[in-house]
Amino acid sequence: MKWLKGILIFTVVITVLYFAFVSLIVFEGDIANYQNRIEFDSGVWKNWEESEATMFLRWDMRHSLLDKHKLVGMSVSEVFELLGEPSRRSSSEMSYYLGMARSGIETGSLNLTLENGIVTDYRIWQG
DSSP: OHHHHHHHHHHHHHHHHHHHHHHHHHHHHHHHHHHTOOOOOHHHHHTOOOOTTTTTHHHHHHHHHHHHOOOTTOBHHHHHHHHOSOSEEOSSEEEEEEEEOSSTTOEEEEEEEEETTEEEEEEEEEO
């Protein structure tokens, strides 16, 4: 009977460790994204040049940007003043490259949807 209890305890411990390990792998990117958040700085954002030392800079600023600045409702000129020239632009969308996304080799972009020169929606693309 003791050996059965020992096997049960061993099985429970191994199962818990397995799920903890898998969870760590699955949520590693989210943990890194949370730990590396930095304050948004318009000047730094606009003058950013991607390099090995700064490849995560815009990605790490995105939460602060979205928390502190209400992008929906801004005019195109207000967005330009805040974020500078977009990486890509059309009459209905502007896109800002965010650099590396801290999860493998993925990159990201901030995509703003426009109607009549006003931001109506935004989304973060990662892939």
